[in-house]
Amino acid sequence: MNLLDQFGPPVLPTGLGPLRTAVREFVAEWTPTSTPEKRALSWMGFDADFSRLLGTKGWLGLSIPKQYGGHDASPFERFVVSEELLAAGAPVTAHWIADRQSAPLILRHGTEAQKQRYLPAICAGELHFCIGMSEPASGSDLASVRTKADRQADGSWVLNGRKVWTTNADRCHFMIALVRTDPASERHAGLSQIIVDLTLPGVMIRPIKDLSGHEHFNEVTFDDVRLEADALIGVEGDGWAQATSELAFERSGPERFLSAMTLFRCLVGAVGPTPDARQAMEIGRLAAWLISLRSMSISVTAQLASGEDPVWAASCVKDLGTGYEQDTVEVAMRLIDSLPPGEQAATTRRVLAIVQSMAPSFSLRGGTREILRGILARGLGVR
């Protein structure tokens, strides 16, 4: 691997300006109806009405073909819409997983019937998905999942087991779960992806309160849940490969460096137009990394757009980006006493408290820092 060639020039194609302006104006109209505290939740903010509104605007399912309700747009258009929404702290979590991961997965591996059933509603912002990966005994060691789906004589499935840390399971319609379909299998073999209707009998969802007091994630228990034959997505036994191929999309997007953007904005406002040297240096350092991370993310988007599979570069963006988000909290802590007193300083304190209590999760969700660094080391030829 030539490290120097993993990131090319950060060129966004021309013609995206009007889309960017439209999204920016739309969120500017929405902003006064929100609060900095809500915007601080970033992509953990839930608002089903807002997601539906984005659907009517045509800003969901951008990369999905028109025949399934999408817009046949390039990854760059999705990048622009995503970063504008995230930078403004818009509440995107209701549709986020469905739009980012479930829809591309269904498009790539689903049957025609599955595509017609799910994709139009996802593109309309009406159908919300969550991802069932982790289990009580399977965190970073995902290949150890034990939740199992047993094939019945008529082709249907019976699902038993437990998923945990499932973001928004209590507010989603479907889960795409990674489960063991070959009872005799071990590790990466014998796993499949399966779509679970979360309203079915035998599905129990228990919210888990996190340290910030929010209930974003859940424990989901399956007790003899009967699923139709077409709950299987893709190829039986190929679940591991299918799930990991999603990761380049999950790991390089702007949500990997914009989770603390509301806090950064607050800080800039609170120090005012004539900062002292220390304030200017801290804020400028954050801006330098933000500009550079965005450059890396655009470069990865370009590789995705040309059909490449930039796993190494995507892992790199996530490791650096989540570190940067956590660093924003550190910078805020260093500056908090220096802010001129007033409403903006008070707001910044409240936003800092929120982002600070979310920050540990930034480098846990979507693959821990240590797992990512293992992937990076393998790419370097050690391991």
Next chain:
Amino acid sequence: MRTLLQETIERLLADTVTPDLLRAAETGVWPADLWAEIEALGLPFAAVPEDLGGTGASWSDIFVVVRACGAAAAPVPLPEAILANSLLASAGLAPPESGVIVFAAGSADAPIADVPWARHAQWLALRDTTTGRIALYSLTDARIAPDSNVAGEPRDTVTLAPGSLIADADTSAATDAVLLGGAMLRSAQMAGALGRLTEVNADYANERVQFGRPIGKFQAVQQQLAVLATQAAAAVAAAEAAFLMADPAPDLLTTASAKAVSGEAAGKGAAIAHAVFGAIGFTHEHSLHFLTRRLWAWRAEYGSDAFWAERLGRTIAAAGDDGLWPLVTGAFAETTNP
């Protein structure tokens, strides 16, 4: 153009820049053969428009040349010559056809400190801070007080001789064009050096055996190497963006970001490299220090990471909270095309 430039420079430097050449250069030996090859390829004129006798390459293409110079620790002022000739061309002045040319900002009638490679140069492109003009001086009769940076690269103090002005002209270049241009060059050199540092670290981790296995098999070492690689990648991407936006002139936002990020990455990266190599890498005999000492030196030149972060921070603060995001997204416009 970019691929051709990259292949040309990387092959040339791989063939010529050996540890022996680097050691000799540090004792003051000028690698005349290497420079002759560089001139024969026309590389110092890469950024000069074709009508002034250059190649007319974009800075985005030139990025790979400067990066390669950093990766090889090339003991010649090719990045400096490219920028010097480009400064002359931007003022409508024709660059000298041969000879080593470097650049500086300062006043022609006072000593000019920290001029890179001056003792080996024949020409100086001066951004005259008194007149505001761009001037070409001959260094043949100049007084040179030798000095060097922490990597042993010449950083001399130059007193120009009377009557050594060859030509000068008004320029539309920014008053800090030399500072910005120098920062941009150093960010790409640091990116190259960090990339190379990652490669030699990974190779060493696979070779060096301790506790009965290559040290690269230990997770503690793997995680460190991953951090080094991400810092290198960040420096590469940051510098790449600065060069992408450097036509027609170096750009404040992306250059400040690049120097801030690559400088910080240089500090972290060099520390990890030395940790992985242990005492072996701390010897003068080993070639690791040709990269790490340059990283330390380049981090400090043309504004440290803290300097550029502060300057960027003042720009951000002046834009205010509502201006922050438009400024970030405007850093590289969507209309750019390399």
